Amino acid sequence: xxxxxxxxxxxxxxxxxxxxxxxxxxxxxxxxxxxxxxxxxxxxxxxxxxxxxxxxxxxxxxxxxxxxxxxxxxxxxxxxxxxxxxxxxxxxxxxxxxxxxxxxxxxxxxxxxxxxxxxxxxxxxxxxxxxxxxxxxxxxxxxxxxxxxxxxxxxxxxxxxxxxxxxxxxxxxxxxxxxxxxxxxxxxxxxxxxxxxxxxxxxxxxxxxxxxxxxxxxxxxxxxxxxxxxxxxxxxxxxxxxxxxxxxxxxxxxxxxxxxxxxxxxxxxxxxxxxxxxxxxxxxxxxxxxxxxxxxxxxxxxxxxxxxxxxxxxxxxxxxxxxxxxxxxxxxxxxxxxxxxxxxxxxxxxxxxxxxxxxxxxxxxxxxxxxxxxxxxxxxxxxxxxxxxxxxxxxxxxxxxxxxxxxxxxxxxxxxxxxxxxxxxxxxxxxxxxxxxxxxxxxxxxxxxxxxxxxxxxxxxxxxxxxxxxxxxxxxxxxxxxxxxxxxxxxxxxxxxxxxxxxxxxxxxxxxxxxxxxxxxxxxxxxxxxxxxxxxxxxxxxxxxxx
Amino acid sequence: xxxxxxxxxxxxxxxxxxxxxxxxxxxxxxxxxxxxxxxxxxxxxxxxxxxxxxxxxxxxxxxxxxxxxxxxxxxxxxxxxxxxxxxxxxxxxxxxxxxxxxxxxxxxxxxxxxxxxxxxxxxxxxxxxxxxxxxxxxxxxxxxxxxxxxxxxxxxxxxxxxxxxxxxxxxxxxxxxxxxxxxxxxxxxxxxxxxxxxxxxxxxxxxxxxxxxxxxxxxxxxxxxx
Ligand SMILES: Nc1ncnc2c1ncn2[C@@H]1O[C@H](COP(=O)(O)OP(=O)(O)OP(=O)(O)O)[C@@H](O)[C@H]1O
Ligand SMILES: [Mg+2]
Numbered sequence: 001x002x003x004x005x006x007x008x009x010x011x012x013x014x015x016x017x018x019x020x021x022x023x024x025x026x027x028x029x030x031x032x033x034x035x036x037x038x039x040x041x042x043x044x045x046x047x048x049x050x051x052x053x054x055x056x057x058x059x060x061x062x063x064x065x066x067x068x069x070x071x072x073x074x075x076x077x078x079x080x081x082x083x084x085x086x087x088x089x090x091x092x093x094x095x096x097x098x099x100x101x102x103x104x105x106x107x108x109x110x111x112x113x114x115x116x117x118x119x120x121x122x123x124x125x126x127x128x129x130x131x132x133x134x135x136x137x138x139x140x141x142x143x144x145x146x147x148x149x150x151x152x153x154x155x156x157x158x159x160x161x162x163x164x165x166x167x168x169x170x171x172x173x174x175x176x177x178x179x180x181x182x183x184x185x186x187x188x189x190x191x192x193x194x195x196x197x198x199x200x201x202x203x204x205x206x207x208x209x210x211x212x213x214x215x216x217x218x219x220x221x222x223x224x225x226x227x228x229x230x231x232x233x234x235x236x237x238x239x240x241x242x243x244x245x246x247x248x249x250x251x252x253x254x255x256x257x258x259x260x261x262x263x264x265x266x267x268x269x270x271x272x273x274x275x276x277x278x279x280x281x282x283x284x285x286x287x288x289x290x291x292x293x294x295x296x297x298x299x300x301x302x303x304x305x306x307x308x309x310x311x312x313x314x315x316x317x318x319x320x321x322x323x324x325x326x327x328x329x330x331x332x333x334x335x336x337x338x339x340x341x342x343x344x345x346x347x348x349x350x351x352x353x354x355x356x357x358x359x360x361x362x363x364x365x366x367x368x369x370x371x372x373x374x375x376x377x378x379x380x381x382x383x384x385x386x387x388x389x390x391x392x393x394x395x396x397x398x399x400x401x402x403x404x405x406x407x408x409x410x411x412x413x414x415x416x417x418x419x420x421x422x423x424x425x426x427x428x429x430x431x432x433x434x435x436x437x438x439x440x441x442x443x444x445x446x447x448x449x450x451x452x453x454x455x456x457x458x459x460x461x462x463x464x465x466x467x468x469x470x471x472x473x474x475x476x477x478x479x480x481x482x483x484x485x486x487x488x489x490x491x492x493x494x495x496x497x498x499x500x501x502x503x504x505x506x507x508x509x510x511x512x513x514x515x516x517x518x519x520x521x522x523x524x525x526x527x528x529x530x531x532x533x534x535x536x537x538x539x540x541x542x543x544x545x546x547x
Numbered sequence: 548x549x550x551x552x553x554x555x556x557x558x559x560x561x562x563x564x565x566x567x568x569x570x571x572x573x574x575x576x577x578x579x580x581x582x583x584x585x586x587x588x589x590x591x592x593x594x595x596x597x598x599x600x601x602x603x604x605x606x607x608x609x610x611x612x613x614x615x616x617x618x619x620x621x622x623x624x625x626x627x628x629x630x631x632x633x634x635x636x637x638x639x640x641x642x643x644x645x646x647x648x649x650x651x652x653x654x655x656x657x658x659x660x661x662x663x664x665x666x667x668x669x670x671x672x673x674x675x676x677x678x679x680x681x682x683x684x685x686x687x688x689x690x691x692x693x694x695x696x697x698x699x700x701x702x703x704x705x706x707x708x709x710x711x712x713x714x715x716x717x718x719x720x721x722x723x724x725x726x727x728x729x730x731x732x733x734x735x736x737x738x739x740x741x742x743x744x745x746x747x748x749x750x751x752x753x754x755x756x757x758x759x760x761x762x763x764x765x766x767x768x769x770x771x772x773x
Contacts, residue, residue, distance in 0.1 A: 361560070450600050451637035453624035455651030456700055465650070469641045 014459065018356040021349055022368050025375060025427050028386035029251070031393075035241065036248040043233075044242045051229065055246070059225045059253070062146060062218075063208050069151040070207045073300065074158025075200055079192055080297070082166040083174065083184075085282045086290040092297040093163075094539050099304030100156045101531035103488045103505075105216025106524040107153045109512035110308040111140050112220075113315070120311070141221045150211050152304040157210075158203035160539070165199035166192065171280045198265045205261045212254060213379040215491035216509055226250040227491065230381040244389065247382040254377050309528060315521035323522050331523065335487055335503040338418070342425045343433075343483040347475055349426065350433035355463055358441050359449070369434070376431035380491035387424045387496060391415035421496040428492060429485050433478040440474020441467070477538070484534050488527055549576035549736060550704060555606035557596055566592050567760045570606070579730060580738045581751035581768075589760040590740040591634070594706045597738070598631050599624035610703055630702035634709045636693040638681040644668075644692050645677045651700040667695040670729055687718050694726070698733060705730070707739035711746060723749055744772060 040048075080086075081093050102110075113119055115138045122138060125131040140148065166174075177191045193200075215227040226246060234243035285293055353372055357365035375383075395402075395412050402409035414420060448470065452462040468475075490505050497506065504523040511520035555570040567589050574580055582590050595601045597608060599615070599622060607617040610629075615622040630651075638647050648667060652660045668674045671691040681689055690710065697705060710726060711719045727750050730737055741747060747754045747768055754771045756764040764771055 447633060447635065447637040448639055450624070451631070451633055451639070452650070453600070454598050454627075454629060454631040455696065456625045456628075456653060457650075458623070458625050461653075466639060470639075 012459065014352060014356045014359070017352050018365075018368060021353060022371055024423075025371060025430070028383070028390040028427070029378065031389050032244050032247045032251060032382060032386045035244040038241075040245065041239070041241055043237060043239045044245060047229075047233065047242055047246070051224070052249075054224050055226050055229045056249075058143065058223055059212065059250075061143065062150065062211050062223075062225065065147045066150040066154065066211050067204050067208055069147065070155040070158045071200060071204055073151065073155045074203060075162050075193065075196070076188075077155075077297065077300065078159050078163035078166055079188055080293055082163055083280055083282060084293065085284040086293040088294055088297070092301060094536075095301050095305070096297065097156045097160055097535055097539050098301070098532060099153045101528050101535055102153055102305065102308060103216070103490070103527065104149050104153045104210075104214055105220060105490055105509060105512075106312075106520075106527065107308055108140075108146070108149050108217045108220050109517050109520060110311055110524070111145075111149065113517035114307070114311050115140050120314075143221075143223055146217050146221050146223055149217055150207070150214070152300075154207045154210050155300075155304070157206040158200060161203040161206075162196050162199045165196050167280065174280055201261055201265050205257065208257060209254070209377050209379075212250065212257075213381075213491070215381060215494070220509075220512060226253075227379060227381040230385060231491075231495065234385065240385070240389065244385050247385045250379055251382050254379065258374075258377060309525075312521045312525050312528070315518040316525055319518050319521060323519060328522070331502055331504050331507050332526070334501060335505070338422070338503065339483050339486040342422050342429075342486050343479050345422065346426055346430055346433045346482050347437070347479045350430055350437050350478060351468075351475065353430075354434055354437045354441055355467065358438075358446070359459065369438070372434045373431040375427045376429070378428070380428065380489070381495075383424050383427055384492055384495040387420060387427070388415065391420050391423075416498060418498050418501065421493065421498070424492045424496050425486055425489070428489075429482045432485060433482050436478030436481060437471065437474050440471035440478075443474070444470045480534055480537075484531050487530060548573040549578075549611055550574040551607070551609045552597070553607045555593075555596055555603050555608070557592060557601060557603045557606075559592075565604075565760060567596065567603075570596075570760075570762060572755060572762070572765070574736060574738070577734050577736055579736075579750060579752045580755060581747040581753070582738060582740045582755045582757055583742065583744065583747050584757035585742060588757045590742075590757055591708055592760075593757070594631065594708055594738065594740060597704070598629050598706055599627050628700070628702050629704045629706060630697035630700065631706040632690075632693045632697050632708065632710055634712060636681075636689050636713075638689055638692055638696070640681055643678050643680055644673065644684070647681070647692060648696050648699050651696060663699055667699045670698070670732065671695045672725075686714055687722055690714065690722065691725075694729065698729075698735070703736065705735050705737040707737065709740055709742070711741070711743070726750070748772065 077096055081089060081096070115121060117135065117138075122133060125133060139145070173191055173195055174187060177187045182190070212226070215231070218225045218228050219231075226249070230243050230246045230250070233239050233246060284290075350372075353368060357369050392412065392415050395415050398414075399409075399411055402411075402413050410416070444467070448466050449462055452466045453459075457465065488505060490509060493503055494506050494509065497503070502510075504527055508520040508523035508527075511517065511523075550573065552570060552572045552574075555567055556565055557567040558565045570593060572580070582593060584590050592601065596603050596616075602621060603616060605618065608615050610627070614620050615627050639650065642650065645664060648664050649660050652663055655663065664677070665674075668677060671694055673688060673691055673695065676684065676688060676692075681692070684692065690713070694707075694710075711722060714722055723746060730750075739746075739750065751768055753766065754764075754768050755762055756771065
């Protein structure tokens with residue numbers, strides 16, 4: 001009896017909507033995994049025999065070295081910034097986040113344009129000093145180059161998470177170690193690294209997920225990895241089955257990584273809840289070490305932000321007359337409108353899911369939020385395959401309906417429309433909106449919800465009158481984060497966009513691939529500027545609140 | 548009996564033991580009941596069960612012969628007509644005093660709403676404060692707003708969770724008297740939770756002593772406290 005009761009109690013518009021969203025998220029991905037168990041075709045045997053090893057080795061190499069270097073750079077910088085005083089520390093504190101504003105694929109072709117034979121560096125050496133350099137040392141389009149790009153533009157994930165951990169959590173530990181007469185290097189190695197392990201692993205996992213998600217860099221540099229292989233198998237060989245099989249392997253790698261992360265991080269969350277929140281008292285570095293610290297930060301900031309941005313500004317001046325045409329405004333319009341619309345949709349779905357799981361604290365709702373969040377770790381290439389297979393199936397099974405509505409309807413309707421792209425964005429970026437809104441709900445707590453219920457309001461009325469106005473800031477920040485991520489997004493947009501639908505990101509990438517790097521500059525700069533503004537708001541202003 | 552609570556049992560999901568074991572109590576119309584017990588004895592939980600914020604694993608609650616919970620029925624909190632004053636008041640921070648009080652008056656027209664607002668503001672003596680936001684009020688004033696908000700929809704039962712715990716000691720006695728006056732004036736049936744005997748003595752018609760989720764004594768304050 002009571003069972004029925006509980007079911008009835010939980011069954012409402014919120015649970016039904018949540019259920020539908022979750023099913024829609026799972027289905028395309030399930031398709032991919034199931035494909036793995038069907039018997040392979042001939043092409044697959046060829047791939048397995050000759051290519052698969054390369055894909056695995058290359059992907060692992062990129063992950064391993066990028067992971068290692070971002071850890072070194074991210075933790076050393078966060079330690080320097082949070083424990084010492086040196087010239088321009090306050091500026092670098094947030095400026096070192098800025099490399100995140102430059103998507104790696106933009107960085108990749110900017111650096112190539114900078115370093116290649118006609119680039120500014122070689123021209124300068126040639127024209128001013130008559131030096132002919134060995135091209136080998138200036139060729140960034142290699143695996144090492146990709147590792148350089150990923151490291152320089154993804155290390156802020158490690159830096160920000162570790163830094164905020166160190167600033168807020170470790171004051172007493174570090175001060176103790178100092179009192180015990182340990183020198184700085186010892187403290188860093190034996191105290192800082194171990195205590196911030198969880199934060200570092202959290203940050204580096206994000207880096208690795210980004211590397212696995214990347215398509216732009218490896219495609220542009222011509223490195224065979226899983227992302228490029230999936231697209232090649234699909235487009236060049238027309239073998240969607242093998243593409244799905246590759247996707248399944250990649251997905252398996254991602255899940256292994258996630259399990260590994262949980263395991264390595266242990267039961268520790270990022271924060272020790274018991275410790276009081278108190279900033280570390282910073283040590284002033286003496287003149288010469290202070291300047292060394294300054295130079296270290298400056299070099300990284302220049303490589304990761306200043307140089308590529310200035311280069312893009314320069315190219316923009318060379319090309320703006322040609323580029324800023326009606327067509328360009330069309331691109332702007334496409335980019336902004338699809339990002340606005342998708343971000344809005346994602347935030348609404350995230351709101352519904354987050355509200356559902358907050359009200360019903362049970363196993364199902366926990367499972368829902370896990371599924372929601374996992375979408376972000378699935379690489380774009382995999383989502384693209386999953387979504388397209390799903391939509392083609394959908395079109396096939398709905399053909400009768402299309403014909404009913406329009407007798408000479410095409411067979412493929414949904415799968416040639418922009419709905420498919422928006423759907424894919426939703427799977428990939430829902431987690432970002434969800435996390436933001438969930439933490440908003442957490443901050444507000446449940447008591448206002450309960451008070452409203454005892455005052456005669458239903459769940460839905462309460463949501464509209466109480467919850468929504470109270471978590472407005474969280475909704476807004478979730479929206480902005482998703483918006484920028486969609487603006488920068490490349491693989492999904494490239495593959496799933498309708499015919500003739502270009503965005504700033506896809507157009508920039510096409511220009512670069514057609515050896516028209518200068519022409520890619522303005523689109524790239526716009527993406528970067530919008531990202532910088534966002535980072536400024538989130539980190540700079542967020543920081544002020546804390547301090 | 549106006550309110551009949553019979554064999555209420557309840558367990559929080561992550562707790563081993565039953566939080567509430569066999570809670571049974573009848574309440575007359577207009578009676579003021581005090582639930583007294585130590586921290587963690589389950590006082591707040593009883594109020595949450597009565598108001599519908601938690602679902603009991605078994606037991607029945609009837610108000611005026613209408614079943615609000617039994618094995619086949621579960622009325623949502625918003626359908627029960629029970630007012631509640633929360634321990635930390637839970638005043639909506641984005642609404643003024645007026646907004647908070649009118650919040651529960653959803654089936655009235657504008658004129659009726661204003662009339663009811665004036666009535667309850669009069670009752671709690673806060674007429675001049677109607678345009679303030681909660682953070683612009685003192686603790687005692689906030690508590691009175693919470694009370695006015697709970698009373699505004701004319702609930703058949705009023706629940707108060709430690710109504711004095713957030714107030715200064717010298718203010719407590721003053722507010723206690725005032726609360727008594729207000730409750731008596733409206734004649735509303737109420738249950739209030741406290742861990743202070745003096746509160747129970749001063750306010751209650753009957754005291755329920757709760758220990759470990761179980762009623763160990765019921766009676767008027769004189770009987771119970773000897
Ligand atoms: N949401 C919850 N989940 C799990 N256990 C809970 C929850 N809320 C309360 N409990 C537990 O149930 C028991 C009764 O809690 P309750 O809040 O009813 O006590 P109380 O008598 O109101 O205490 P206090 O005087 O401190 O307010 C306690 O042991 C408490 O730890
Ligand atoms: Mg309590």
